[in-house]
Amino acid sequence: MRRRHAALVALLVALAMPATFARGGQAPVSAAPAPSPRNANYSIDVDLDPASRTITGRAVVTWRNLTSKPASELRFHTYWNAWRDTTSTWMREWIRGAGPDTSELTRRPKSEWASMDVTAIRLLAGGTTAMADLLGGAHYIAPDDGNAEDRTVLAVPLPKSVGPGETIAVEVSWIAHVPRTFARTGVVGNSFFLAQWFPKLGVLEDGGWNTHQFHASTEFFSDYGVYDVRMTVPRGWVVGATGVERSRTDTPTGKTVHQYVQEDVHDFAWTTSPDYIVKTERFEHKRLQAVEMRLLIQPEHASQADRYFMATRATLRSYGEWYGPYPYVHITIVDPAFQTEAGGMEYPTLFTGGTNWLAPLTVTDPEDVTVHECGHQFWYGLVGNNEFEHAWIDEGLNTFSTARVIEETFSPNFYERRFFGGVVPWVFHDIAMSREIAGDRMAGYRTAARSDAQQTPSWRYASGTGGAITYNKTALWLHTLERYLGWRRLQRGMSLFFARSTFKHPTPEDFFSAINEGAGRDLSWYFDQVYRSSNAFDYALGTLTTEKRGDAYHTEVMVQRRGEALFPVDVQVIFDDGSRVREHWDGRERWKLYTWDRSAAAVSAEVDPDNVLLLDIDRTNNSRTLTPQTNKAARQWTARWFLWLQDLVQTYAFFV
Numbered sequence: 001m002r003r004r005h006a007a008l009v010a011l012l013v014a015l016a017m018p019a020t021f022a023r024g025g026q027a028p029v030s031a032a033p034a035p036s037p038r039n040a041n042y043s044i045d046v047d048l049d050p051a052s053r054t055i056t057g058r059a060v061v062t063w064r065n066l067t068s069k070p071a072s073e074l075r076f077h078t079y080w081n082a083w084r085d086t087t088s089t090w091m092r093e094w095i096r097g098a099g100p101d102t103s104e105l106t107r108r109p110k111s112e113w114a115s116m117d118v119t120a121i122r123l124l125a126g127g128t129t130a131m132a133d134l135l136g137g138a139h140y141i142a143p144d145d146g147n148a149e150d151r152t153v154l155a156v157p158l159p160k161s162v163g164p165g166e167t168i169a170v171e172v173s174w175i176a177h178v179p180r181t182f183a184r185t186g187v188v189g190n191s192f193f194l195a196q197w198f199p200k201l202g203v204l205e206d207g208g209w210n211t212h213q214f215h216a217s218t219e220f221f222s223d224y225g226v227y228d229v230r231m232t233v234p235r236g237w238v239v240g241a242t243g244v245e246r247s248r249t250d251t252p253t254g255k256t257v258h259q260y261v262q263e264d265v266h267d268f269a270w271t272t273s274p275d276y277i278v279k280t281e282r283f284e285h286k287r288l289q290a291v292e293m294r295l296l297i298q299p300e301h302a303s304q305a306d307r308y309f310m311a312t313r314a315t316l317r318s319y320g321e322w323y324g325p326y327p328y329v330h331i332t333i334v335d336p337a338f339q340t341e342a343g344g345m346e347y348p349t350l351f352t353g354g355t356n357w358l359a360p361l362t363v364t365d366p367e368d369v370t371v372h373e374c375g376h377q378f379w380y381g382l383v384g385n386n387e388f389e390h391a392w393i394d395e396g397l398n399t400f401s402t403a404r405v406i407e408e409t410f411s412p413n414f415y416e417r418r419f420f421g422g423v424v425p426w427v428f429h430d431i432a433m434s435r436e437i438a439g440d441r442m443a444g445y446r447t448a449a450r451s452d453a454q455q456t457p458s459w460r461y462a463s464g465t466g467g468a469i470t471y472n473k474t475a476l477w478l479h480t481l482e483r484y485l486g487w488r489r490l491q492r493g494m495s496l497f498f499a500r501s502t503f504k505h506p507t508p509e510d511f512f513s514a515i516n517e518g519a520g521r522d523l524s525w526y527f528d529q530v531y532r533s534s535n536a537f538d539y540a541l542g543t544l545t546t547e548k549r550g551d552a553y554h555t556e557v558m559v560q561r562r563g564e565a566l567f568p569v570d571v572q573v574i575f576d577d578g579s580r581v582r583e584h585w586d587g588r589e590r591w592k593l594y595t596w597d598r599s600a601a602a603v604s605a606e607v608d609p610d611n612v613l614l615l616d617i618d619r620t621n622n623s624r625t626l627t628p629q630t631n632k633a634a635r636q637w638t639a640r641w642f643l644w645l646q647d648l649v650q651t652y653a654f655f656v
């Protein structure tokens with residue numbers, strides 16, 4: 001998923017940051033991974049009635065118990081019930097995060113809400129014969145908060161336990177009402193985007209079912225399997241879905257059945273509309289498997305098809321080279337319709353981008369969202385971490401990686417503001433976007449740096465601050481590690497993690513041990529701080545004095561650790577003869593004094609002069625200078641802003 005970032009004020013700081021860190025470094029491209037466990041398999045027939053906005057589905061779910069304990073029940077997510085009314089846990093959390101402004105929700109007519117009603121559950125013998133009805137014993141549970149109104153987890157007791165290694169098949173039928181879009185899922189006009197649209201099994205672990213309720217701030221978790229899905233839609237409508245189309249059959253009632261199949265995925269999403277334009281291109285690479293790219297684009301955005309393809313190519317290439325290969329032979333890119341709010345979301349082998357009618361070439365829109373969501377094919381799709389509990393693994397690694405791709409492939413790019421309801425863009429060509437500020441979302445992190453320890457389960461993060469810890473903090477601590485270790489070491493660790501975790505459900509500990517191994521050193525001291533605590537880093541230049549003593553100048557610098565967290569930093573002093581000295585401080589004490597007697601007077605001093613520690617929550621206190629600064633910089637900025645204001649007024653005059 002994509003979350004917006006970066007306040008302008010933080011971008012201005014970008015101009016002061018050097019971008020001197022090396023690029024490059026490629027992982028040895030390994031062979032395609034072994035197949036996934038394929039223990040949660042779905043064969044589904046679903047019929048969409050656009051007029052009543054109803055889907056009617058029947059699934060045969062074949063599930064194998066991978067744990068060492070018997071399972072006495074199944075648990076299904078029925079996510080759409082989160083948008084049934086305002087009593088669900090998702091809605092309560094959403095309203096809490098939105099504050100008093102919930103008018104957009106309360107104005108919705110009943111027809112724009114959702115529902116998902118399971119109408120039959122039968123245990124199958126031999127995969128096809130109905131053996132026992134299970135619906136009678138099925139009941140909704142609320143394992144996270146006990147909310148009796150929540151209907152997003154359905155527990156289904158079984159007449160006989162499923163032992164370790166054993167397989168059962170159940171048939172599940174349901175009817176669901178498609179809402180006006182909630183959380184990128186729903187319909188506007190004739191554009192349907194259908195995600196989380198079927199009752200989906202949770203993940204059984206040795207400790208029991210891991211099946212959280214649907215929460216406003218977190219996403220999903222499910223096992224890998226084979227999906228064989230037959231979607232019935234009006235004839236002539238375009239369908240995009242996880243997987244590849246295997247067959248297309250017209251029905252006597254004027255509809256068409258589209259069959260899509262995909263192995264080794266943990267979810268399935270689809271979209272249909274009569275309005276999409278379909279374009280295809282191919283990704284090719286000398287060491288990576290070719291991928292067919294299929295783009296479903298809105299007619300008014302057709303001229304931007306190349307930008308979607310180019311960003312998708314850049315992602316498949318960079319992530320493939322850095323982390324490991326994309327094992328599927330196709331990918332579907334969906335450009336959602338205006339106001340459907342379905343953009344910026346990932347599903348296996350399919351993702352949604354998003355763009356505007358006017359999209360300046362020097363601004364990375366739609367490239368940012370395309371790279372991010374395509375990147376989730378790796379961090380989320382192939383590496384299937386638990387997004388309820390450790391959302392930072394996919395979102396954080398992916399935010400970090402997105403920024404890296406944008407810097408390598410789409411620089412320079414510039415800050416943009418939009419006017420007239422977002423329709424008219426204005427590009428600030430004197431404000432270049434930088435990876436460490438904008439891409440890592442520094443401003444967002446600093447406002448909520450201490451809001452939660454990252455190890456807190458993601459769904460429990462304080463309302464409205466989860467994004468800062470999940471996306472921004474992780475991107476910053478990974479980028480800090482890159483600057484501290486060098487990209488090759490970090491990349492070795494990340495590609496090791498990717499190879500070990502493909503088609504699996506890795507834990508944070510799996511990630512830390514892979515990074516330690518790749519780096520060739522124990523970084524527990526770092527992970528303890530950035531992951532297990534909410535401590536913040538803040539190093540500061542306390543005092544700087546220089547005075548003549550005899551023939552020499554005596555210079556004193558006092559540096560401080562104002563945050564709780566520890567990190568080794570350099571301290572640099574520049575003298576008026578152009579010379580400079582550097583000291584390395586382990587950063588452990590609360591402060592440290594350095595003194596020099598030299599022939600030159602000190603001019604300025606700085607702690608962490610290379611900006612290694614991107615997590616430092618206040619860089620304005622990192623340096624001091626003894627030469628009175630003219631107000632040159634301020635004058636330059638004032639001139640630029642006046643010029644901008646003048647341009648803006650002229651623009652308004654043009655449109656009025």
Ligand SMILES: [Zn+2]
Pocket residue numbers: 001002003372376395398
């Ligand atoms: Zn994301």
